[in-house]
Amino acid sequence: MTTRDEGAARGAASDPATGGGADASSGEGASFDRSVRFWLRAYPRRWRAVRADEVVEVLTDLAGPDVRRGGARTAVGLVAAGVAARWRMRPPTRVVARCRLLGLRPPAAYDPWLRDDLDGIFYNVRELIWRSPFLAVLVAILQIWQSPPWFVGLAAAVALGLVSDELTRRRLRRHYFDTPSEELGHFQPYRGLDTEPQR
Amino acid sequence: MAFRMSEQAYFVMLALAEEPRHGYGVVQAVKDLSDDRVRLGAGTLYGILDRLVEAGFAEASGEVVVDGRLRRYYRLTDEGLGVLTAETDRLRALTRRAQRVLGSRPALGTA
Numbered sequence: 001m002t003t004r005d006e007g008a009a010r011g012a013a014s015d016p017a018t019g020g021g022a023d024a025s026s027g028e029g030a031s032f033d034r035s036v037r038f039w040l041r042a043y044p045r046r047w048r049a050v051r052a053d054e055v056v057e058v059l060t061d062l063a064g065p066d067v068r069r070g071g072a073r074t075a076v077g078l079v080a081a082g083v084a085a086r087w088r089m090r091p092p093t094r095v096v097a098r099c100r101l102l103g104l105r106p107p108a109a110y111d112p113w114l115r116d117d118l119d120g121i122f123y124n125v126r127e128l129i130w131r132s133p134f135l136a137v138l139v140a141i142l143q144i145w146q147s148p149p150w151f152v153g154l155a156a157a158v159a160l161g162l163v164s165d166e167l168t169r170r171r172l173r174r175h176y177f178d179t180p181s182e183e184l185g186h187f188q189p190y191r192g193l194d195t196e197p198q199r
Numbered sequence: 200m201a202f203r204m205s206e207q208a209y210f211v212m213l214a215l216a217e218e219p220r221h222g223y224g225v226v227q228a229v230k231d232l233s234d235d236r237v238r239l240g241a242g243t244l245y246g247i248l249d250r251l252v253e254a255g256f257a258e259a260s261g262e263v264v265v266d267g268r269l270r271r272y273y274r275l276t277d278e279g280l281g282v283l284t285a286e287t288d289r290l291r292a293l294t295r296r297a298q299r300v301l302g303s304r305p306a307l308g309t310a
Contacts, residue, residue: 051245054271058222059241074240081242085249 032060035069042082044089045116089113100130103168105175118173127165128158135161202254204286210237211247212256212275212283219260219274222248248273256282 036056040048059074090096091110098104099114106114117123128135135157142153202208207229214220214228225248226239239247251257256279262271275283 053269054222055241055245057268057270058226058244060268061223062226062241077240077242079242081240081246084246088249 032063032067032069039075039078042079043085046112047085100127105172118169123169124162124165128161131161202250207237207239207243208247209286212279215257215273215275216280216283219272221270221272
């Protein structure tokens, strides 16, 4: 029996584009691959884990052979789309605020976001920005109470904030890994092309 | 969030309505369907595909590896086909109205 998927697979096998593009094993291909993956960092980690290989292949086909780098237009397009994806995939602000300010674990539906957030670089800085109003109040109280040089109060507040953020991060990580998510996301698991399509 | 039907999204849905396609196949089909007017970048394409999948209008239908390269196929769902048909009807009605307006204009030089 011929399914639409099988027809598509045959189309792929005879696709002239398959043979084109920079070969990932060649010097140009590896360089192009690295260039594209660098710009793909604009996307959330969870998105990259599922789609990065696929996007690299599409861009390789679009670029054609002997292209070493993604080019400015590709870079701008990926960064813009990556930022848009981050914005689209973020939890509601109230959920982020509860997590950032009170250290509360978001509902399980936001586990993929939480995992990205905890594993991502600059986690402490993100936390610190959210908590900066409270730290400013702390600095002001310290200034009124003890009148130390301004940078001493600021340094103390930042240090306190970073330590507090790291403790929150460890607690959430421990809690998160104790209860791993079963969420597979929109794009997984995939069906093989030899299975009957479910319409 | 309601799906925003941009011109590019319409072309992508049209490309997927023909047959399941992989990313590069969609880009090529959109180029052909738009008479070389719309050239999708990868960022734009995957933004649209993400939104279509989230809205339930498209789905991943399978993947193949050809010469070590991943090809992931997408197809339109029945709901997506319905939305595409409705949008096409809307455009057809718009075209009819536009032709009526243009047809009722006096010819140039006679005003």
